[in-house]
Amino acid sequence: MVSDIILEIDSVSKSFIITHNSSITDNHLLVLDSLDLIVECGKITALIGSNGAGKTTLFNIVSRLIDAEKGSITLYSESQEYNLFKYKPHQLASLGIGRLFQSSHIFEQMSIIDNLLIGYQYGSAEFPYANLYIPGKSREIDGRAKAKALEILKTIFGTDHYFWKQRNQVAGRLSYGQKRLLETARLMMGNYKLMLLDEPTAGISPPFRIEIGRLLEKMVHEMGVSVLLIEHNMHFVREHADICHFMHNGRDHVFGTPADVLGNEEVRRMYLGA
Amino acid sequence: MMLEIKMLRGGYIKNAPVLNGLEFNLRSQSRLAVFGQNGAGKSTLAKAIMGLLPYSSGSICYDGLELQGKTPDAITRKGIGYFWQGGRVFPHLSPWDNLRFAAGRITRKELENKWMSICQISPSFASLQKKLTHQTATYLSGGERHLLALGMVLIRDPELLILDEPSAGLAPSAVDELFLVLDELFKTENTTILLIEQNLDKAMAFCEECLVLTNGTIARRIDLSAESAYSDIEKTMFEQ
Ligand SMILES: Nc1ncnc2c1ncn2[C@@H]1O[C@H](COP(=O)(O)OP(=O)(O)OP(=O)(O)O)[C@@H](O)[C@H]1O
Ligand SMILES: [Mg+2]
Numbered sequence: 198m199v200s201d202i203i204l205e206i207d208s209v210s211k212s213f214i215i216t217h218n219s220s221i222t223d224n225h226l227l228v229l230d231s232l233d234l235i236v237e238c239g240k241i242t243a244l245i246g247s248n249g250a251g252k253t254t255l256f257n258i259v260s261r262l263i264d265a266e267k268g269s270i271t272l273y274s275e276s277q278e279y280n281l282f283k284y285k286p287h288q289l290a291s292l293g294i295g296r297l298f299q300s301s302h303i304f305e306q307m308s309i310i311d312n313l314l315i316g317y318q319y320g321s322a323e324f325p326y327a328n329l330y331i332p333g334k335s336r337e338i339d340g341r342a343k344a345k346a347l348e349i350l351k352t353i354f355g356t357d358h359y360f361w362k363q364r365n366q367v368a369g370r371l372s373y374g375q376k377r378l379l380e381t382a383r384l385m386m387g388n389y390k391l392m393l394l395d396e397p398t399a400g401i402s403p404p405f406r407i408e409i410g411r412l413l414e415k416m417v418h419e420m421g422v423s424v425l426l427i428e429h430n431m432h433f434v435r436e437h438a439d440i441c442h443f444m445h446n447g448r449d450h451v452f453g454t455p456a457d458v459l460g461n462e463e464v465r466r467m468y469l470g471a
Numbered sequence: 472m473m474l475e476i477k478m479l480r481g482g483y484i485k486n487a488p489v490l491n492g493l494e495f496n497l498r499s500q501s502r503l504a505v506f507g508q509n510g511a512g513k514s515t516l517a518k519a520i521m522g523l524l525p526y527s528s529g530s531i532c533y534d535g536l537e538l539q540g541k542t543p544d545a546i547t548r549k550g551i552g553y554f555w556q557g558g559r560v561f562p563h564l565s566p567w568d569n570l571r572f573a574a575g576r577i578t579r580k581e582l583e584n585k586w587m588s589i590c591q592i593s594p595s596f597a598s599l600q601k602k603l604t605h606q607t608a609t610y611l612s613g614g615e616r617h618l619l620a621l622g623m624v625l626i627r628d629p630e631l632l633i634l635d636e637p638s639a640g641l642a643p644s645a646v647d648e649l650f651l652v653l654d655e656l657f658k659t660e661n662t663t664i665l666l667i668e669q670n671l672d673k674a675m676a677f678c679e680e681c682l683v684l685t686n687g688t689i690a691r692r693i694d695l696s697a698e699s700a701y702s703d704i705e706k707t708m709f710e711q
Contacts, residue, residue, distance in 0.1 A: 215605050247642045248595060248614025299613045374509025400639035402508045402669050404709060429642050470644030
């Protein structure tokens with residue numbers, strides 16, 4: 198049985214021009230080379246590959262922040278098909294695609310709760326921080342957003358958690374691990390069906406890694422979200438991913454269960470080392 | 472003693488100290504790891520040493536010299552190299568110009584030699600080679616930028632090297648290579664290393680001792696050659 202697909206990446210290519218010096222003939226860097234990849238519904242799909250392999254570039258293409266040279270990407274959602282290349286980046290949130298960026302996007306001067314509120318999505322909310330831009334929001338919407346943020350804090354983290362206790366304090370005081378956790382939780386303010394997570398655990402100490410892992414599992418197994426996860430932490434991949442893809446030379450080089458992929462001789466040699 | 476830290480107290484805002492009377496010594500030509508949860512005060516400690524964070528009390532002595540009140544550039548010139556968590560580069564300069572800028576007064580030839588010796592050990596650093604001059608650092612991937620920032624510190628040959636999470640965001644093989652580069656630096660240049668790491672396995676294999684920080688104090692100092700080292704670290708870090 199073929200399980201449901203949420204995202205289908207079909208033969209996507211992308212190269213960058215790395216110099217305008219016309220005397221250099223090889224001035225193109227081919228990052229994605231007719232890449233095919235499928236993300237299944239309700240699963241955590243890990244994407245691994247060397248630094249510079251093109252993982253974030255792929256996210257940028259799915260998010261529509263950059264254009265591919267060829268190929269297509271299709272989102273399957275509620276028995277509809279969406280050709281993503283017809284959409285603009287700000288429309289992706291309303292299609293149900295959320296993203297955690299590789300660099301932290303927490304607003305340091307704002308409180309914890311306000312950082313959650315800007316992720317609130319209603320109607321045709323825009324990508325990625327809807328509430329920063331929406332003019333003339335009604336009280337009612339504000340009220341709904343706040344209720345949702347409080348509910349997330351209470352049900353996911355509990356009233357003993359520092360997020361709850363310090364919710365009105367500025368987020369700048371949080372440690373890096375806490376910020377990353379908050380940022381991941383903020384995605385739950387949207388109605389996302391597919392989340393693109395770019396290295397949620399880089400620089401995170403083990404206890405926070407466990408918390409982020411738990412949050413991921415909750416999103417996927419209780420809320421039915423599908424996740425495409427870029428990671429360099431193999432413990433995390435082993436523990437949480439259902440499927441793992443190893444990207445190399447711009448292609449989906451090896452894929453399978455995490456155990457299979459991480460046990461693969463080529464993956465060992467080219468990526469895992471030692 | 473290379474670095475002597477006594478009763479260090481300080482933080483980002485008044486009345487909310489992150490460092491709570493922290494004390495330790497670091498011998499010259501030794502390798503000391505610093506472990507602790509996010510928020511324990513590891514980066515704050517590094518910033519305090521580098522003069523990036525005024526501390527309210529206590530002292531930091533480097534080679535017998537009090538660092539209190541010294542500017543970050545003066546501290547750098549004393550021979551301390553610092554890798555800032557996450558890695559900072561100048562995005563509008565090419566990677567090569569970033570390296571040249573970081574290298575300070577050494578000649579171009581010396582810089583090239585240093586850089587090449589790193590690239591010889593590590594294919595990951597070497598893969599930056601083809602991107603050094605043709606574009607600005609903005610276009611590097613996250614991990615590539617991180618490697619460049621590491622390169623900027625490593626080529627300086629500091630006497631004391633403070634690394635704040637140098638392996639975060641690097642591919643597993645790149646992490647292995649980084650530790651080979653550090654090992655070489657330690658062996659050939661006798662560099663003293665203070666290593667803040669979340670990758671316990673790697674740091675434990677590399678360093679002689681470690682500190683476990685909790686709530687801005689040193690909860691324990693552990694000899695990493697001891698049989699019980701790992702369980703002692705785990706106990707101190709996770710059971711509070
Ligand atoms: N706008 C750009 N112009 C030129 N080159 C670029 C551009 N964006 C990315 N690149 C190059 O494309 C390659 C892939 O970058 P990408 O950020 O996708 O890597 P990655 O797999 O996410 O790596 P990491 O694990 O280090 O984050 C890199 O070599 C990078 O230098
Ligand atoms: Mg990336």
